[in-house]
Amino acid sequence: MRLSLILLFLQLWGHVEVSFSENVCSRLPNVPHSYVSENTKKVEYHEGDVIHFTCETGYISGPTIRYICTNTGWESIRRGKCTLKPCELPEDVPNGYYEIIHGEELVFGTAIKYFCNSGYTMGDRDGSRTCQLDGWSSTVPVCESKSFSQQPIGVMDPNLQVTGLPQGNEAIKTGDTLHFRCADQYKLEGSEVIECLETGYWNASFPSCSDPVGCEKPPLLSDGDTKTSTKRQYSHGESVEYICQNYYIMEGTPYKTCKNGKWTGQMRCLKPCTVNREDMRKHNIQFRYVSDDKLYSQHNDVIEFRCTRGRPVGSSGMRQKCIEGVMHLPTCQ
Ligand SMILES: *[C@@H]1O[C@H](CO)[C@@H](O)[C@H](O)[C@H]1NC(C)=O
Numbered sequence: 001m002r003l004s005l006i007l008l009f010l011q012l013w014g015h016v017e018v019s020f021s022e023n024v025c026s027r028l029p030n031v032p033h034s035y036v037s038e039n040t041k042k043v044e045y046h047e048g049d050v051i052h053f054t055c056e057t058g059y060i061s062g063p064t065i066r067y068i069c070t071n072t073g074w075e076s077i078r079r080g081k082c083t084l085k086p087c088e089l090p091e092d093v094p095n096g097y098y099e100i101i102h103g104e105e106l107v108f109g110t111a112i113k114y115f116c117n118s119g120y121t122m123g124d125r126d127g128s129r130t131c132q133l134d135g136w137s138s139t140v141p142v143c144e145s146k147s148f149s150q151q152p153i154g155v156m157d158p159n160l161q162v163t164g165l166p167q168g169n170e171a172i173k174t175g176d177t178l179h180f181r182c183a184d185q186y187k188l189e190g191s192e193v194i195e196c197l198e199t200g201y202w203n204a205s206f207p208s209c210s211d212p213v214g215c216e217k218p219p220l221l222s223d224g225d226t227k228t229s230t231k232r233q234y235s236h237g238e239s240v241e242y243i244c245q246n247y248y249i250m251e252g253t254p255y256k257t258c259k260n261g262k263w264t265g266q267m268r269c270l271k272p273c274t275v276n277r278e279d280m281r282k283h284n285i286q287f288r289y290v291s292d293d294k295l296y297s298q299h300n301d302v303i304e305f306r307c308t309r310g311r312p313v314g315s316s317g318m319r320q321k322c323i324e325g326v327m328h329l330p331t332c333q
Helices: 002-014 277-282
Strands: 034-036 050-055 065-070 073-078 096-102 111-116 128-132 160-163 177-182 187-189 193-195 208-210 224-226 239-244 249-252 255-259 262-264 267-270 285-287 302-307 319-321
Touching (some): 277 285
Antiparallel strands (some): 034 050, 096 111, 111 128, 177 193, 187 208, 224 239, 249 267, 302 319
């Protein structure tokens, strides 16, 4: 550069008449992101010289950009621009998407990053790719359903019954639920349902089955009692027999059983009917059969009457049934 300046100075000094046409090509055309290709490069250019421009790394042009030196300066033979080399559209990922994390367009130097939809994972992969000269760096990641085949099922209580476990070797996935119950007499302590979270953990710990608990004194039975004297504590599974008072009839089973802290079993003592001789006299009736001659009749017993005077009147027939302590007496007049 310094040498050409000195030469120019000497020329100007020596030949005032010097023609500018000889030097109009000293200033190269401005083609950003490019340089004059080696094979067309010269120290000094003269009319008729043709130069080619090569794009910088990462940039491309269409057909080669060419200029020719004329007596009025550089003229383009093939105009053009060097633009950043684009990369092909990145592949889409099922159950995922990508975003540009560096740059603005899908061109040389731009970085993108893949993300998986909720519930999916690409494992340890970072998911970043860069647009390089030969295309996108690294391969497309895969978004797989998060599964936790390694997730320990936990130390399962032997009395715990679980439903919802996947078939065979299938993994447990996000959103899967497990349902628990305990074998018959055991008591479930904890969550009945747990769910596999995105984090790979269960939303609650595994429940357990506690030993069944015993019962306190058995409940009272009206118009009845336990057959034997009662204790203060009963263990799970123990039964107590009940009986009804005389003339009372039991409806249901005579046992109550302690099940995990609660007495189960239902029974009732149904009232007998009483027939008062004074009432019978007022109604002018008496028992039809000597065998019926009793003051108490049990629930469901049928008693027949007959008139001691006159004829039956009213709606009550001569055959009456004792229903839970109620019997309508017929009347004769
Ligand atoms: C865990 O998830 C299940 C199912 O969605 C839900 O019923 C249960 O209440 C959750 N338990 C806790 C402790 O959040």
